[in-house]
Amino acid sequence: MKIGIPRALYxxxxxxxxxxxxxxxxxxxxxxxxxNKEIINLGVSHSVDDICISVKVxxxxxxxxxxxxxDFVFVPRIASExxxxxxxxxxxxxxxxxxxxxxxxxxxxxxxxxxxxQGDKPIIEAFEEIGRxxxxxxxxxxxxxxxxxxxxxxxxxxxxxxxxxxxxxxxxKNLEELIKRPVEKKRYTVALAGFPYDVYDxxxxxxxxxxxxxxxxGIVTTDMLDPKVYKHYSKYMIxxxxxxxxxxxxxGGMYYIDSPDIDGIISISSFNCGISSIYQxxxxxxxxxxxxxxxxxxxxxxxxxxxxxxxxxxFIDLIRVKRGDGLVSQExxxxxxxxxxHVRSV
Amino acid sequence: xxxxxxxxxxxxxxxxxxxxxxxNDEIIxxxxxxxxxxxxxxxxxxxxxxYNVISSxxxxxxxxxxxxxxxxxxxxxxxxxxxxIKNEISAHAYAAIHEVPDVSTIFEIGGQDSKIIFIxxxxxxxxxxxxxxxxxxxxxxxxxxxxxxxxxEKFGEYALRATNPVRIAGRCTVFAESDMIHKQQMGATPxxxxxxxxxxLVRNYLNNLARGKELLPKFVFQGGVSENIGIVKAFENxxxxxxxxxxxxxxxxxxxxxxxAKREIEITGQKTNFKGFKVTELExxxxxxxxxxxxxxxxxxxxxxxxxxxxxxxxxxxKWSNRLTSKVRRTERADRxxxxxxxx
Numbered sequence: 135m136k137i138g139i140p141r142a143l144y145x146x147x148x149x150x151x152x153x154x155x156x157x158x159x160x161x162x163x164x165x166x167x168x169x170n171k172e173i174i175n176l177g178v179s180h181s182v183d184d185i186c187i188s189v190k191v192x193x194x195x196x197x198x199x200x201x202x203x204x205d206f207v208f209v210p211r212i213a214s215e216x217x218x219x220x221x222x223x224x225x226x227x228x229x230x231x232x233x234x235x236x237x238x239x240x241x242x243x244x245x246x247x248x249x250x251x252q253g254d255k256p257i258i259e260a261f262e263e264i265g266r267x268x269x270x271x272x273x274x275x276x277x278x279x280x281x282x283x284x285x286x287x288x289x290x291x292x293x294x295x296x297x298x299x300x301x302x303x304x305x306x307k308n309l310e311e312l313i314k315r316p317v318e319k320k321r322y323t324v325a326l327a328g329f330p331y332d333v334y335d336x337x338x339x340x341x342x343x344x345x346x347x348x349x350x351x352g353i354v355t356t357d358m359l360d361p362k363v364y365k366h367y368s369k370y371m372i373x374x375x376x377x378x379x380x381x382x383x384x385x386g387g388m389y390y391i392d393s394p395d396i397d398g399i400i401s402i403s404s405f406n407c408g409i410s411s412i413y414q415x416x417x418x419x420x421x422x423x424x425x426x427x428x429x430x431x432x433x434x435x436x437x438x439x440x441x442x443x444x445x446x447x448x449f450i451d452l453i454r455v456k457r458g459d460g461l462v463s464q465e466x467x468x469x470x471x472x473x474x475x476h477v478r479s480v
Numbered sequence: 481x482x483x484x485x486x487x488x489x490x491x492x493x494x495x496x497x498x499x500x501x502x503x504n505d506e507i508i509x510x511x512x513x514x515x516x517x518x519x520x521x522x523x524x525x526x527x528x529x530x531y532n533v534i535s536s537x538x539x540x541x542x543x544x545x546x547x548x549x550x551x552x553x554x555x556x557x558x559x560x561x562x563x564x565i566k567n568e569i570s571a572h573a574y575a576a577i578h579e580v581p582d583v584s585t586i587f588e589i590g591g592q593d594s595k596i597i598f599i600x601x602x603x604x605x606x607x608x609x610x611x612x613x614x615x616x617x618x619x620x621x622x623x624x625x626x627x628x629x630x631x632x633e634k635f636g637e638y639a640l641r642a643t644n645p646v647r648i649a650g651r652c653t654v655f656a657e658s659d660m661i662h663k664q665q666m667g668a669t670p671x672x673x674x675x676x677x678x679x680x681l682v683r684n685y686l687n688n689l690a691r692g693k694e695l696l697p698k699f700v701f702q703g704g705v706s707e708n709i710g711i712v713k714a715f716e717n718x719x720x721x722x723x724x725x726x727x728x729x730x731x732x733x734x735x736x737x738x739x740x741a742k743r744e745i746e747i748t749g750q751k752t753n754f755k756g757f758k759v760t761e762l763e764x765x766x767x768x769x770x771x772x773x774x775x776x777x778x779x780x781x782x783x784x785x786x787x788x789x790x791x792x793x794x795x796x797x798x799k800w801s802n803r804l805t806s807k808v809r810r811t812e813r814a815d816r817x818x819x820x821x822x823x824x
Contacts, residue, residue, distance in 0.1 A: 444567045
């Protein structure tokens, strides 16, 4: 069978697991192309208009795949990722949203509910359900599930060693090698706080990652952190948030605010996201206490780049000055994306 | 002996600022012109005008450094040959700190965007720019001045004469305008409406940009809108402290980037990239086309100087911008800089 995998939302968290599972079963996988204008246009014209850009983009990816010759498009329902922590209602309702948006293709939406509280049991059950729908033998599904979990663990390891999820997607076939590969350390490091699908969708967020890296700034993200390291920030928030990813962004962001080797924090979220507004406020409050720069980038459908470039340049200037490197003597930024900041001692 | 100057150009959405500074960083000539439709022509006209004034005063001049800033900074940078192309936040902050060294908060309101910059101990610690709309910026005031039929330059004095400023919804220009028309039909005087507008603009600005941030004196207010004494008063009322409007309030961005360009040249010891005043005689054209290389269909901008393309931008993948000829210059610069570094 040929299974389409939309490159959006939880793709940026669980793709390794899906890759391991489907490839072990011998199914061919088709990834949708990275978000581009065509995908956004498809998404915007097929979705209700009051949802966030990330979910709209997901519609676009699904439609893109439905237009290709794939047997199924995989849209898992990820309802929970931790005990008592849930995902946004739109994400929990994702298969239903897709089925109602693409009624004539509803039968081609392959789904199962991942209600991951603790342990692997819910994952095994969800994959069993998928296996039944695809008509694969139980034994094979069991093996494939193990394979999926193995890939996911490898990916987690790669994240913990400082590789971004984009690197993981690129190197999905040799994750072990990726884990061993060292991450280049740059003079400045900026932490990106936010949901993985906002941080890594380089088209919708105006490619913040490249803009920073081209300016000589290294990046780390909140999904690189082991939740154990930021557990204690619950105290600052009085209690944990209801949403798993918002917790990761808020507490991970706070952890980075406290890390001496991080120069600043940039949060990335989509305009209509109510959950983001909560963790951003928390980061604001916390950064005020510690005194580390935090900037919020809120994206929507716009493709104009000037406003974003100005903010990022100014933010880099700010951390340069903070480190005593001054404003001048840097390679000129002649065209937005190439902002090579050269650092030299004066 | 010729006079050595540095040039700073700030191409804003509504106005263009051209500033020449002398060796003491003092402005010897500054111009404030409307950008209108064509930023390149505006820059050239401004440069010629300023050149004529300065050369009649000082005779020969030598430009040792050029910097550009503002939303048109890239375009201006490639056209004139800039040594530094700086975002407007850093440029504005640099000039404000130069003028008022112990400044803590900078309000800057220009034609289409507004920013707030927080400074502690002479360094930018935080900033915010207006997000989704242009409510409460210069363009909106301009539009309202036209509608009411009172010159924008008189807005300030009208606001000061008000006895009972009316409350105007400042969240959005569409609501603000209908609110203003409603109040005017109810019989409010133009003075009270204009003062109300100033207050709502300040309220909206502070709610939008300064939300939850600590506003500490000294306050500096710059950008075109700081000409408006009514808004200055409204700011003072809102923050409960004096708000300083520096003497070059409208030119701060250009001044800041002129100083930064000068520092850049002083530090690197390089020769300026400035193409000379002859650029005003060169023919510059710009062209926009849609790249059909992939589904993104990027709007690519091309700058053509005397028939030769000198810059591309707007492409996401770098297909066009990587082939631009000024890239050669950039690489050379980078190489030279590495040489300097290795010598140290």
